[in-house]
Amino acid sequence: MLTLKLPDGSVRQVPEGTRPREVAASLGKRLAQAAIAAKVNDKVVDLDSELRDGNGELSFQVLTDKDKEALAVLRHSCAHIMARAVLRLFPGAQLAFGPALENGFYYDIDSPTPIREEDLPRIEEEMRKIIAAAEPFERFERPTSEARELVRDLGQGYKVEHIDDDLKQYPTLSFYRQGEFIDLCRGPHVPHAGKVGAFKLLSIAGAYWKNDASRKQLQRLYGTAFFNQKDLDAYLHQLEEAKKRDHRVLGKQLKLFTISPAVGSGLILWMPKGATVRGILEGFIKEELLKRGYQPVYTPHIGRLELYRTSGHFPYYRDAQYPPLFLHQLGQTVDTWLALLESDQLSEQAEAAFLKLLEEAGKTMTDVPGEPAATLGRYAAAGKDKAKKAEALQAWLGRQEGYLVKPMNCPHHIQIYKAEPHSYRDLPVRLAEFGTVYRFEQTGELAGMTRVRGFTQDDAHLFVTPEQIEEEFSANLDLVLFVLSSLGLNDYRVRVGLRDPQSDKYVGKAENWEKAEQTLLSLVQSRGMNFSAEKGEAAFYGPKIDFVVRDCIGREWQLGTVQLDYNLPERFDLEYIGKDNAPHRPVMIHRAPFGSLERFVGILIEHFAGAFPLWLAPEQVRVIPVSERFREYGQRIENELRSHGFRVAGDYRPEKIGYKIREAQLEKVPYMLIVGEKEQSAGTISVRDRVDGDLGAMSIAELVKRLHDEVKERRIRQVSTASAGLSERGAQFAD
């Protein structure tokens, strides 16, 4: 016998092998009808699974359409239904993976005839037939070798590969059958297809088999499903609403920024209003840094290539950088040559052409530094040895004067640290700069302000003694948290980025990594922070703690980051003189509370739906005269407020005030001042608030005080209709 503990605390005895469906039936007829799956000891299982293994008691819960876990089961089943429909319409299609997602599901499919967006309605139509038939999902198991034969006979090559690669260690594998459709699947599933109350196929996109860009690209069909139409409609409506706060849309509407193909992809042009917001944020940070003992520095936008070879950035991220600039034009050529050689893309003809070019140059150009002839000799001597050829070219390139548009500020800051000797008494040294960096991000990655090719980090590098690490690192976590909370950005998650033990992309000694990772983990633990430790998310020189937020369509972006680095100090041979009068190696902390100003402002636009709080609003107050007769009075008010440091504009167009108010409202101006006959004669203004509407008449002094207080406290009043979507989103993504 098994003892089941039900959610209400009551206990029930059932024989071993009883099915959840039977338990549900014994609990009540309606419950049995509503049952989707069951949760046994926190594991979601089919209604037809057998209850076993009752050492002590099992916690048992019937899941219905009220439970979140049931929705995930439904979506997974809907993915199967979609796959079944696709197999009917696209014979020969092969299935890869088809999981449920937070908000829906997908299935990766490799079809001999590509599936197009126009095909989605047909597939939906077929799915509706399957759902109407309401056939059950039947689970069965096979020993692994038989399972392999079965999927092979079904013509499902990806499933065969999946078994060979990942599932061999299991003695048996499970399948689900639904009519003619059989799929290798762990489950669980809803009892029958009819449980899918509402669904919609949303899009098709490419996705690599096993998420590996070197493997075949499949078609990923996305969809979502709910228990009823109302929930689906609500979800689709919410998607539409979320899109309205897209920073790319609002940035254009509110004239915050623009991107011009004439300047280049991923390069942000800050328009006056956006620049105002950015400037205020910069001031905000600068003030904080001053309080926290940082020292400002400025460094140039380019640096010697050699510097970035030493730091490792150039070799590690070569493809993601703008190509180096060589003072001698031959440098570019040889650099291209080397890049082709290293990536195995150098054809014989190209190689011959390069050789000829270098030879000619050696003869005719008298200004080529670094003896091209000797390089040619070494290259020829290398024969077919790729590494030696590369060495020859590198040796020549190393003697060229070359510069890199900086992809990172740290090497520059390190040179400032190195410019003078340091005593342990000086440490920590905290060098801060709004450093603009350039990275050649892949075209497919560019997105508004959130993923760009040129951006400004609110960067700083701390040089500390080993004893200071914890305190300084912790202080920086405080700074990031302070910044986020000052802006009401509470919907973020904390990620501890650790190295991936499988990968060789990391520099430095294992023991340093070990030490650094332990420091970070114990720090977040002792602070009681919610975090997820993720392997493979570290920087190449050290582990880090990132603050990650979502944009209006649910994509995650890293904002603030604090990173611990034992390795660059070693690469650059940094020192300080300790108490013992001997040189010691400092440790570096890299950190940026905003991350990049571009991305941060982009996320802020979405967070506030364009309605910035008063202290950030590019235009804080707009004076709106009732008619042109009150222009002079309006301008007097403007000047008065301006003299108090507020950002003010006046709208003196010959339009009715309703029109002008509407416009100011749409432009998200926090305060509108209506002035007419009454106000002029009483020396007052009528104040209209963006959130609360008409506040009535006020003296200028009263208004100034109100504005001052609101700015000083950096009050965030506006999490109103416009940003309601965000809290909904927060709730939705809460787990």
Add this chain to the structure above:
RNA sequence: GCUGCUGUAGCGUAGUGGUAGCGCGGCGCCUUGGUAAGGCGCAGGUCGUGGGUUCGAUCCCCACCAGCAGCUCCA
């Protein structure tokens, strides 16, 4: 970078193998007003760029550029 889709006036959009409409915005005139759109009129387009097919291309084909969604990447 890869897969798919898109590109028409400043913005949002309609449309067609015979060189283009609408709304908002802009400009002008009338209206001088009291808290989310007053009226009339005018101007504004090499239909992303470059090739090709065709008697003729904004429309069909190719390449490039840019954007969107997803994948991969992200110091």
